[in-house]
Amino acid sequence: MNLNHLSVFIEIAKHRTMVNASRSLGIPNSTVGRQLSQLEKELGVRLFFRNTRHINLTQDGKELLERTVHLIEELNEVENNFFHTKKELSGRINVSIPNEYGSLWFATCIAKFAKSYPLVSISCSTSMASVDPISEEMDLSIIYHRGIPNDSSLVMQNLATIPSVIVGSKNIIEKHGLPTDITELKKLPCISTWHALRANPWHFIDINGDSVSHKIKSVYRADSTNLIISAAIEGVGFAIIPRLFCKQYIDQNVLVEIDIGLQPAPLHVAAVLPDRVINSRTKYFLETIKKTMIEILNT
Structure with missing residues (x-):
């Protein structure tokens, strides 16, 4: 044959x-x-x-x-x-990465990879929503997710786990009061994603370490971390945001971190592959991404 x-x-x-x-x-x-x-x-x-x-x-x-x-x-x-071991990598890599912070994180390392392996043709798309590598013909899809993934059959490698926090601006706290538990929070205006990160409900980790979810009153939805942060700062609603993304605003007292007795589920950054067996160019590309994530979390 x-x-x-x-x-x-x-x-x-x-x-x-x-x-x-x-x-x-x-x-x-x-x-x-x-x-x-x-x-x-x-x-x-x-x-x-x-x-x-x-x-x-x-x-x-x-x-x-x-x-x-x-x-x-x-x-x-x-x-x-x-x-x-004999010559440079070659071929094509189709990859999807999260927009905004994903683009900032990986822009330089992808460019350096392209320069180091000029025989590899790279096609890169950006999306806040998760991209199925099989249906979209991607060699590698970098995604965000919270809680337990909907599809347990996905070939997934976790790249980073980023703690998340509930935040609100001073003016929304003055207007609605400071929620102290989930029952109070569910009555107040909140901000959520639209299609990405399973949107509404919000996902939490309870005292036993189990994943739980609660439907919230979403008055503003956006598949954009920057839009969500801006809306939270303006007092549109309360939001769950990865601490890495909003730490500067908490440190500046622009946003207030809120404790309701439930820990928001962390944001996972993961690599999704179409199969467990991958070619060398995708393997080395993924290793470059992993090294970059380690550097980001250690700075």
Whole structure:
């Protein structure tokens, strides 16, 4: 069995179109089609149902994919690791990072990685909301999350855990009073994310260390840390914000840290991968990100 043809088959199965598979592999669409036909002829089976609009795996195709995808990925990993000792990394990396603070944190390290490995083509998108690396065809997605992730099947590596605090401005405290427990806080105007971080309810850690959530009165929603901080400073509502992001405003007495007897769930910064087996360029890129996060948390 020709391994190049098998790699083409796996890329088509991943992307569900020959056009996207050809882009991922960096070869003409006609070559993709020809190599798939050669593989089907060699095996004596049809691997895809295809027409002008759709392409789907046959049962034989599903069985072949299940039995070979990890073998090819492991071979690619061996090849990439070997050649990394002989020459520079090459290929494409598609990555998604959080906007605002994520862009500030990682801008320099990504630029340095690009300079160090000029044969690696990097495509980078920014989003506060979590990006699914499989459906969006990302090699690596850096995300924020609080509490227990909704999808337990995600291949996730935690990069950092950042404590969060409840804050409010002096004028909102003067207007509504200082909440002392969750029951009082739930009656007051609050600020939350919109789509990101599972929005409303708010997530906390109770005295037993268990994750709990409470629905709050959200009067302002934004998928932007900067917008949330600004709204909290203006007295729009109370907010949960990572301490790292708002420490300067607490130190300046612009925002007041509030204790309600429940600890807000920390903000986790995590790397989400499409598979447990990753190629060398993504591996070294992820190591660069990890080192950067360690430096940030230690400053």
